[in-house]
Amino acid sequence: MKPFISTQDHARALAEGLDIPQQQPSFALPLPEVGICGKTVWVRLPEGLIPFTARLEVNLAAQVRGIHISRMEEVVTDLYEQEFTDLREYGLLLGREMMARQGASTGRVRLVGQLPLVRTARVSGRQSVDSITVSLDLKLAGQEEELQSLAMLGVGVAHITACPCTQAYNQALFRKEDDDCPLPTHSQRSQTTLWLQAAGLFPTIAELLACLEDALHVTQDLLKRTDEAQLVYTSHRLPQFAEDAVREVARRAGERFGRALPPETLVVIESLSLESIHLHDVCCRVETTLAEIITS
DSSP: OOOSSOHHHHHHHHHHSOOGGGSOOSSOOOEEEEEEEEEEEEEEETTEEEEEEEEEEEEEOTTOOOOOHHHHHHHHHHHTTOBOSSHHHHHHHHHHHHHHHHTOSEEEEEEEEEEEEEEEOTTTOOEEEEEEEEEEEEEEESOGGGOEEEEEEEEEEEEEEEOHHHHHHHHHHHTOTTOOSOOOOOEEEEEEEEEEEEBTTBSOHHHHHHHHHHHSOBOOSOOOHHHHHHHHHHHHHSOOOHHHHHHHHHHHHHHHHTTTSOTTOEEEEEEEEEOSSSSSOEEEEEEEEHHHHHTO
16 A cells, blocks of 8 residues: 655654653653563564563663663564574663663563474374463663663473372272372373573583483473373372472572572572362462572
8 A cells, every 4th residue: 555644744743743752751751661561572482483571671760751662673573584593682782772772771681482302202203293381571771781680580380280289198098008099189281480690602402401300390292192091100109289389490400500699599489280170279488598598
């Protein structure tokens, strides 16, 4: 469809019009976080072109009415063709550029998405194409060479938990002391996420994933009957509450990162259990440090 407004008229309006976001606000209050959310950004990582849901924010001075939204989108577009070795590398460049174009002194980049993961079933050896949740919360402050950043990198996996309470009750009820087969209990589909404060490009997504896989009964899509039997047996032989899941992930994080990262490194673990026999769900969360984990 042919444009109704000529190029000359657009040029004149741009030259004569007011820059509304740069106006004085009606009430001069500084705003710490202003930006766009619900935005899909596409990041070229070693795993491929991956979509992430983004929340991008900068601070706004008291004397400035609003941010320039289009400039946020321009940064996203400019980075689309570039390749990145790590999600933090992308977040850092995105944050630096959006702060510079908005004249901001602080910024925040939050990204959540799914990465593909090919798992091999323990019994059948069959491969399953699954996914893990990856998130980044990057806070930035300063300008140019003095720019400082603080990143929280998170990885989440699906796993199965089984309630030990019902098992203990059935043990007393049916008196199966000598039976090695775990007694019946209700099991849950669960999701647990481990976030760790990052130093540069360490730790990696693979290292966070290893902590989760070592601590939990991780599930996958393609399971043959032998694999299903093994997973169900193991998860009922070593049953876990949501609380157990969080504590065991914390233990593995302390073992893996206790000597590699500073003791004040922030660790956040969150677990959600989708209860099968209750209408409610069960949640558990801890925010701690490596020092507190190691000394526990």
